[in-house]
Amino acid sequence: MRNKKNIIKVGYLLSYDYSYIFTSIKQIYDHVDRIVISYDAHNKTWAGNDVYIPESFFTEIKALDSQNKIIFYKDTFFIPGMQPMELETRQRNMMAEKLGKGGWHIQIDGDEYAYDFKKLAQFLRKHRYLLKDPEKKAFNFQVTFVTLFKQNEEGYFVITPFDEKCMLITNAPQYKYARLNHNTERVFPLDYYLIHQSWARDEQEIVEKINNWGHKNDFDTSEFLQSWKTLNAGNYKEYQNFHPLDKTQWKELSFFPAKNIDEFIVSFAEKHPQKPLQLDVSFTKKLKLQLRNLF
Incomplete structure (x- = not known):
């Protein structure tokens, strides 16, 4: 850890x-040390x-940055001839360099x-x-993702159960495919929900x-769009095992009433409060890690 101020x-x-x-x-600002926005x-x-x-x-971004945490990073992120996913991964690695070495990286x-x-x-501190x-x-x-699939006037159709995982945090940002790291020897699941407005x-x-x-060339987007357009309050329960890349990732849909995304976040947080987080290793292993990193 090179900079104790940027954890x-x-x-x-x-x-x-x-x-x-x-x-x-607005969800994270008060609890992070640095934010880089790349474009x-x-x-x-x-x-x-x-x-x-x-x-x-x-x-507007500058107006909400009351603690001077936000850095804008402008660079050439589109290169003709490269695939969108290659470019996404490249931009993530370039952004990791801009965030600087050390600390927990969250993309x-x-x-x-x-x-x-x-x-x-x-938990991270x-x-x-x-x-x-x-x-x-x-x-x-x-x-764990909470993926929102569609919105109507009464609320949101949400992928359930909440099985979809997202690689979010690392201490060694070297991305090989979107947020997936090269070094995945130590991957720990956290019982934490990340709402994804997504579709x-x-x-x-x-x-x-x-x-x-990044995934524009990975599946039949026209077919997917038509399926999305067809979904409504009368047929959403018929949508089962329908993820465009791995069908079983999206088993079914549930409906959550909410007027807008802010109301959804508040309502969902009340029904599904974030739990206290634990490092999923034995006490002995944890103690060894703590002692080893003292020296």
């Missing part, structure tokens, strides 16, 4: 869905399409909401002894998403 560092990839980041940052210097998505981020966005997307983040931050010598002792933590957007945004994100 928890967060990176965001900014693109066509930039507006969601405000909800995301393409030439206003391109990974697919090479144009993206417009208004100047007012940066003004979170703008439409992901880590509610009651204080518990996760306390408590176990900061694991940050020593990350090149030799890499530690990674998985959390709960209007149709125009869905079209923009499937035409520009």
Whole structure:
């Protein structure tokens, strides 16, 4: 751990869905040490399409950055001839370098909401002894997605049960496929929910998403879009085992009433409060790790 002041560092990839980041940052801001927001210097998505981020966005971000934690990182993230997923992984690695060595690295997307983040931050600070010598002792933590699939006037259709995992935190950021690290020898699951707004957007945004994100070439996006458009309150229970890449990841849908995403987060947090987090190793192993990192 090279910098004791920067224990928890967060990176965001900014693109066509930039507006969601405000909800995301508000969940974590008070409990992190540094935030880097990266975006393409030439206003391109990974697919090479144009993206417009208004100047007012940066003004609003600066206005909420009361503790001067946020850094904007502009660079060339689109390269003709490279696949979108290659470019996503490349940008994540470049952003990790910008965040700097040491500390816990969290790469979170703008439409992901880590509610009651204080518990996760306390866990990471408590176990900061694991940050020593990350090149030799890499530690990674998985959390559980709560994926929102569609929204109507009454609420949200949500993927259940909550089985989908997300590799979110590492002390050794060397990404090989999106957020998946090269070193996965030590991967620990955390009983922590990460709300992912994902597909709960209007149709125009869905079209923009499937035409520009890292997975755009990985499945039949036209078929998926049609299936998404067809879903409604009368047929959502018929959607079973329907994940476009691994069908069993999305077993079924449940409905959660809420007027908007803020109300959903509050309501979901009441029904599913974040639990106290534990490092899933034996007491003896934990003690050895603590002692080893003292020297």
